[in-house]
Amino acid sequence: MQARVRALETILTEKGLVDPQALDRIVDAFERKIGPRNGARIVARAWSDSAFRARLLADATEAANSMGFSSPVGAHLIAVENTPETHNLVVCTLCSCYPWEVLGLPPVWYKSAPYRSRAVIEPRAVLAEFGVALPPDTRIRVWDSTAETRFLVIPMRPPGTQGWSEERLAALVTRDSMIGTGLAKRP
Amino acid sequence: MNSIHDMGGMHGFGPVEPETEEPVFHAPWEGRVMALYRAVGFLQLWSIDGARAMIESLSPETYLSASYYAKWLMGLERNLERTGMVGADELEAGRSLRPPKEHARPMTVADVASLKRGDFERPATVPARFKPADRVRTLNLNPMTHTRLPRYARDKQGVIEAVRGHHVFPDTAAIGAGESPQWLYTVVFSGRELWGAKADPTLSVSIEAFEPYLTPA
Numbered sequence: 245m246q247a248r249v250r251a252l253e254t255i256l257t258e259k260g261l262v263d264p265q266a267l268d269r270i271v272d273a274f275e276r277k278i279g280p281r282n283g284a285r286i287v288a289r290a291w292s293d294s295a296f297r298a299r300l301l302a303d304a305t306e307a308a309n310s311m312g313f314s315s316p317v318g319a320h321l322i323a324v325e326n327t328p329e330t331h332n333l334v335v336c337t338l339c340s341c342y343p344w345e346v347l348g349l350p351p352v353w354y355k356s357a358p359y360r361s362r363a364v365i366e367p368r369a370v371l372a373e374f375g376v377a378l379p380p381d382t383r384i385r386v387w388d389s390t391a392e393t394r395f396l397v398i399p400m401r402p403p404g405t406q407g408w409s410e411e412r413l414a415a416l417v418t419r420d421s422m423i424g425t426g427l428a429k430r431p
Numbered sequence: 432m433n434s435i436h437d438m439g440g441m442h443g444f445g446p447v448e449p450e451t452e453e454p455v456f457h458a459p460w461e462g463r464v465m466a467l468y469r470a471v472g473f474l475q476l477w478s479i480d481g482a483r484a485m486i487e488s489l490s491p492e493t494y495l496s497a498s499y500y501a502k503w504l505m506g507l508e509r510n511l512e513r514t515g516m517v518g519a520d521e522l523e524a525g526r527s528l529r530p531p532k533e534h535a536r537p538m539t540v541a542d543v544a545s546l547k548r549g550d551f552e553r554p555a556t557v558p559a560r561f562k563p564a565d566r567v568r569t570l571n572l573n574p575m576t577h578t579r580l581p582r583y584a585r586d587k588q589g590v591i592e593a594v595r596g597h598h599v600f601p602d603t604a605a606i607g608a609g610e611s612p613q614w615l616y617t618v619v620f621s622g623r624e625l626w627g628a629k630a631d632p633t634l635s636v637s638i639e640a641f642e643p644y645l646t647p648a
Contacts, residue, residue: 318548337439
């Protein structure tokens, strides 16, 4: 596979269709700058600042861009909030749509047949495989990302974190908790 | 296209297997494919839907057995061949054998810093047909070409939850038939509507549905 990729890159570079330095920069951005820490900072601010939370729920793209990340967030990010009554879970049954700009590239399991096939029909069984057991009467809302809208789950703030700084709170926000396959860590 | 990519509700794929300490890329070539995909996307030779449609057209055997970035590579190679940007002989030789066809300027290092997802919303030309709380039914559509209406959500009754704007229509954009923008809605279905009486009563599922997928219920 490596040789085949190198061949394609060589052809496209020789034709002037791609610039290898730009490719380096893209790989570097996804390896070092764009990742779930960005999403975690957004969630931590929403937990700490009710005005920001309202902005995030109204227009998550605008709210995310106000955080000043090095890489801009594109259109139609939608934040959905977990509550004691409703747990949100995000999937893309048709391909791999995922909010890259705030969570980084999706993990292999998110793109896998087991997750894509089962999240919409038996989400509780899927959650159990992630070690998440919700109360039986909690409503589960699955968001199938079938268009160019992207979804970020705001997990519930764990108890015992009153007065914590945004930085400390962000450390409790896991990637999976922002997809809905996990909960925020307990302090 | 009713192909293997449309997986919602299928059985038999086994458990979800999260990986601990998962790296961003499992091999350096995966990162190169991801970067090539984005850099070639910058040339706007085809739409994002055209890229998805090409991956969906891989055989079911290939789709299920190839890794994610291997599928991206195959989709990229096929679309480059289809558009005449790269020849099969060049892929075979591993080098360019002729001057490039005319193309837009390539992505530079400076472009990467400000790179963001495309915006697929377009100015509205007609009013939205539906509003929140309207009851709708999805159509029983089975096009041979790309669509974003999953099989499990066809001919089902749901409720409009939100109007998301007027967006590029993947079904036409994928086949080079124009952006033909359409209103986009979040439509919610009960688990029982989708999966029958034995479904989890606490479950509801939403899709993002373009107006041509919907009729009043």
